[in-house]
Amino acid sequence: MEVVWFKKDLRLLDHAALTAAARLGPVLGLWIYEDEVIGAKDFDARHLGFANECLAELEADLMGYGVRLLRRRGDAVKVFEELWQQTHFSHLHSHQETGHAISYRRDLEVIEWARQRGVHWQEYAQTGVVRRLTHRDGWAERWLQRMSPSPRQAPADLQGVVCDLRSEKICTAMDFGLTLDRSEAMRQRGGSAQGHATLASFLLDRGVGYTKEMSSPVTAWDACSRVSPYLTWGALSIRQCLHAAMDRRRDLLEKKSLGQRIDARWMSSIKSFQSRLRWHCHFMQKLEDEPAIEYRNFSRSCDGLREETEIDAERLEAWKQGRTGYPMIDACMRALTATGWLNFRMRAMVMSFASYHLWLHWREPGLHLARMFLDYEPGIHWSQCQMQSGTTGINTLRVYSPTKQLLDQDPQGIFIRQWLPELAQVPDSFLAEPRNMPGLEQQFCGCVIGRDYPYPIVDHPTAYRHAQEKLHHLRQRDDSKKEARRIQQKHGSRKKSSRQWR
Ligand SMILES: Cc1cc2nc3c(=O)[nH]c(=O)nc-3n(C[C@H](O)[C@H](O)[C@H](O)COP(=O)(O)OP(=O)(O)OC[C@H]3O[C@@H](n4cnc5c(N)ncnc54)[C@H](O)[C@@H]3O)c2cc1C
Structure with a gap:
């Protein structure tokens, strides 16, 4: 019996682990609701809802081949041990996962458990990420090579195991004490x-x-x-x-x-x-x-720049709730809460605002965004959070002006009015900075600043100057330059692949 452990690879097609397992024998699928993963600070009910929708479809697809997908809940090693006691399976297949610290530690525990039980755990690549990479040279060519073969079809030889093993019911947000919010209605379906x-x-x-x-x-x-x-x-x-x-x-x-x-x-x-x-x-x-970048600065010369323990809770909350007094930031934060998505530029702007304007350490704002993004992917997310906070040591410092972004990207206030109903009647000319509206105008359009919509919680030019000074000074230091060289060498992208897309 070949056990296929489905993790963040909830599909039937182009599935290397399933294809390899099917070649070796009858397959049993397994999904684990891991309490530690679901209870972590970066997890939200929306993620579970989306995953459950993917699972329901996968389960039906596998059933078409007579393959069962067991759902179990608990610590991965305990789940494997229980399954092993029931079946004495000898082969486990899964995709490699580049996840957060919890999944990394969990995988190490599973390796150790498999060794003790004599279970052969085979992992397969599913992205262009290379395990135990020694240097970045030639990475793009390697990526292209890996991506070149056509996606795999459903394995022709796929067949299931006849068994009466127990499967857990579908676990929902309530089972884990997670709160459902507005995004249930507006997020993408899995x-x-x-x-x-x-x-x-x-x-x-x-x-x-x-x-x-x-x-x-x-x-x-x-x-x-x-x-x-x-x-x-x-x-x-x-x-x-x-x-x-x-x-x-x-x-x-x-x-x-x-x-x-x-x-x-x-x-x-x-x-x-x-x-x-x-x-x-x-x-x-x-x-x-470098798994540590989930927790600590890419560039160690940035340690101490902003302290994780000195988060201004009031500022953080205003940012989360979309109550900063900067309409572009507030509309984005409210749209994100409701839908689970933002485009790249707006993600970069809200993160940069938290880091530069509010001078918050990237970790707490990053955790909030991780919960809100339906597509939360630790590798992209933490790198980007740090990039927009100036702590990667190598990227150009980019401090977005929310006022300029509004004027450039939404001059007629279409997006703003959709997400900030209190500004619905504010004339276009005051949308970027509603606090500049004369008192009478505020009365006329039903939006009194300080009552219906907040005054800006920080002053953009002051915050901008402060951030620029701190970061520019820091980047001039010898230790920063040394770190920048190390980071560029380890993580920086190299010249583009000479082969072009066909
Ligand atoms: C602070 C911050 C946090 C982010 N966190 C995440 C995250 O957790 N998960 C995530 O998938 N993306 C993240 N991104 C990158 C990007 O914003 C999203 O991938 C993109 O907005 C997703 O929408 P899309 O699928 O329509 O993207 P498209 O623009 O259509 O791009 C197609 C795909 O390319 C990849 N992609 C696009 N932009 C980037 C990028 N800048 N870096 C890496 N991959 C990219 C994504 O897989 C995306 O689905 C983050 C960006 C920022 C600034």
Whole structure:
């Protein structure tokens, strides 16, 4: 009997572990509701809801082949021990996981348990992340090589084990004491079918203006691919996305060669999308190579810059609730809470605001965003949180002005008014800085600053100057320069692959 341990790879197709197991014998699928993972500070009810939807579809897909998917709850080693006592299985298959400290420690415990029980645990790569990477040279070429083979079909030889093993009921947020919020109604739905439909609608229709429209929250919701939660939970694989994009590109070129008119924007949109799929793995590689970045600064010369223990709780809460007095920040934070998603630029802006304007250590704001992002992927997330906080030591410091972002990305206040109903009647000219509205205007539009909408909790120019001074001074130090060299060597991207996308 081959046990396949499903983790964040909840799909039937392009599943290396399932394919390999099916070649060896009858398969039993296993999913574990791990209390420690679900109870962690970065986990939210929305993640469980999405995972359960993926699981329901996977269970039905596997059932089509007569393969059972057992659900069990508890500590992974205890679950494996119980299953072993019941079946004496000898082979365990799963994908490699580049997760957080909890899953990393859990995997080490499972290795030790498997060794003691004589169980052969085989792990398979599912992304472009390379285990035990010695250096970054040639990484992009390696990524391309790994992604080149076509996605795997469902294993032809897949068959199940006849058994009457106990399976846990579907565990919901309530079983873990997690609170459901508004996002239940507005978040993306889980499952591979939904993932493929999302990808197809992006590549065939929504994505045409991707390159231009990805930055504004007014257009990004439709123009971005929105495949991120499916990638995080493995309902789609990176390879499936990449190959779908390559197929689409070929179709377009064929149409063009036949003299049909195609929208010229498609080519750059598809190219940008493909690059981002590589970034996905590039960022995850950083956590794989240096797991400590989940907790501590990339650049150790930034230690002490902001103290984790000295978080200003009032500022943090105002930021979380979308009550900072900066409409662009507040609209983003409220939209995120309600939907589980934000586009890249807005994520970068809210994180940079927490770090530079509110001068909060990145860890607590990062944990809040992790809970809110349906697509929370530790490798991307913690690298990005640190990048937007100036602690990676190598990236350009970028302090976003929320006022400028509003004027650039939502000059008519479409997104702002959607998420901040108290500003619905505020004239366009005052939307970026409502506190500048004359008193009478405030009365007329039903938004009195300080009563209906807060005064800004910090002054942008002052906060900006303070952040710039601190960071620029720090970057001049010898220890910072030394750290920057080390980080660039270990994590920095190298020259682009010479092979181009086909
Ligand atoms: C502070 C911060 C935290 C973030 N946390 C996460 C996270 O937890 N999980 C996550 O998937 N992305 C994260 N991102 C990256 C990015 O914002 C999201 O991947 C993107 O917004 C997801 O929407 P999409 O699928 O429509 O992306 P698209 O723009 O359509 O891109 C397609 C895919 O490429 C990958 N990708 C896109 N941008 C990036 C990027 N900058 N870095 C790495 N991969 C990228 C993602 O897998 C994404 O699904 C974060 C960015 C910031 C600034």
